[in-house]
Amino acid sequence: MSRVYRICLIEGDGIGHEVVPAARHVLEATGLKCEFVEAEAGWETFERRGTSVPEETVEIVKSADATLFGAATSPTKKVEGFFGAIRYLRRRLDLFANVRPAKHHPVKGSTPGTDLVVVRENTEGLYVEQERRYAKGKVAIADRVITYDASYRIVEYALKLARTRRKQLALVHKANVLPLSDGLFLEAAYDAAKHYPDIQVSEVIVDACAMRLVRNPQSFDVLVMENLFGDILSDLTAGLVGGLGIAPSGNIGEQAAIFEPVHGSAPDIAGKGVANPTAAILSAAIMLDYLGEHETARRIEKAVDITLEQGPLTPDLGGKAGTLEFAKAVAAAL
Incomplete structure (x- = not known):
C-alpha cells in the first residue's frame, strides 16, 4: 500500500x-x-x-x-x-541546512555542464540579527556568530550529500581576514571530514570562489559555507543556470x-x-x-x-x- x-x-x-x-x-x-x-x-x-x-x-x-x-x-x-x-x-x-542546487536547464543564459549544490548554514552568522548603534547613531555594529557545533553539523550534512553525488566538497571561507570566526568554521569542518575519508575536501576563499564559479562552475560539486556567504553565492549560482x-x-x-x-x-x-x-x-x-x-x-x-x-x-x-x-x-x- x-x-x-x-x-x-x-x-x-x-x-x-x-x-x-x-x-x-x-x-x-x-x-x-x-x-x-x-x-x-x-x-x-x-x-x-x-x-x-x-x-x-x-x-x-x-x-x-x-x-x-x-x-x-x-x-x-x-x-x-x-x-x-x-x-x-x-x-x-x-x-539548519539551506540547500540550493544549480543545474543546467535548456534556457537562455544557462551554463552547460553546471551541476552543483550550495549548502548554507541557516541559523547563525550575521543573520542572528543582533545589531546596535553607538555614537549618537553614527556607528552601527552587527554581531556575526559562528559556533563549532553549528559548523560541524552543516559540514557533516554537506559531506553526506557529497557522498550521494561526485564525492567532492569545497569549504568556502574568509579565514585569511576572519581567522577566529572562519577559522573556527574550518576547524569544525576538518573534524567532521575525518569521518568521511572517501570525500575529496578542498578549501576556497569566498571571493576567489565567486570568480571560479563564473569562469568554471563545472569544477564544483557541493559547496558548504556560513550564512551570508551562502545567501550571496547561491544567487550567483542561480544566475549561472538562468536566474532566480x-x-x-x-x-x-x-x-x-x-x-x-x-x-x-x-x-x-x-x-x-x-x-x-x-x-x-x-x-x-x-x-x-x-x-x-x-x-x-x-x-x-x-x-x-x-x-x-x-x-x-x-x-x-x-x-x-x-x-x-x-x-x-x-x-x-x-
Whole structure:
C-alpha cells in the first residue's frame, strides 16, 4: 500500500499565491498520494493578524511530512512587531541546512555542464540579527556568530550529500581576514571530514570562489559555507543556470523541512498570472527527494526541461504563457 504524504502549502505573499498552486498541480499529476493542508505566513498575514507566522502555522509545519512555501515580502524599514516569516520558521524549527542546487536547464543564459549544490548554514552568522548603534547613531555594529557545533553539523550534512553525488566538497571561507570566526568554521569542518575519508575536501576563499564559479562552475560539486556567504553565492549560482525564476531551495532540519523558490514575492507582477512557476515546481521535486521519492523527482525535473525546451514559456523566458498554463504543460509532459 502506497504511503499518503501530508504536505503543508504556504502561499505567502505576492506571486506565492500563483506559483504554489501551480506546483501543487504538478504534484497532483505525479500520481503520488498527497494530503494537502494550507497554512498562512508572511507580510499579508502580519497585516491581518499582527504576526507574520501564527502559532497554528508552526504546528501544521511540524506535523507535516514536508512544506512548500511560496514567497514572503519584508519591509525595507523596521516595523515594530514584524519578523521575516521564513527566517523565523528557519530559526524556530531549527532548519539548519539551506540547500540550493544549480543545474543546467535548456534556457537562455544557462551554463552547460553546471551541476552543483550550495549548502548554507541557516541559523547563525550575521543573520542572528543582533545589531546596535553607538555614537549618537553614527556607528552601527552587527554581531556575526559562528559556533563549532553549528559548523560541524552543516559540514557533516554537506559531506553526506557529497557522498550521494561526485564525492567532492569545497569549504568556502574568509579565514585569511576572519581567522577566529572562519577559522573556527574550518576547524569544525576538518573534524567532521575525518569521518568521511572517501570525500575529496578542498578549501576556497569566498571571493576567489565567486570568480571560479563564473569562469568554471563545472569544477564544483557541493559547496558548504556560513550564512551570508551562502545567501550571496547561491544567487550567483542561480544566475549561472538562468536566474532566480528557475532556482529552487530547501530548508532542512532534523524534524521538519520547508522547500521554497529562491525568488521573492515580485509585487510588480503579482496577481497577473504571468509568474514563472519553474522554481516552485523544482522545489517540489527537491521536496520529493527529501521524502525518498527519487524517481518521481527525476520525472518532474525531466518534464520541466521538456517544457522549457519545447514551450510554452512564461514572459520572463520570452514566451506568453501564464503561470498555470506552464504548470499544465509540465503536468502533461509527466
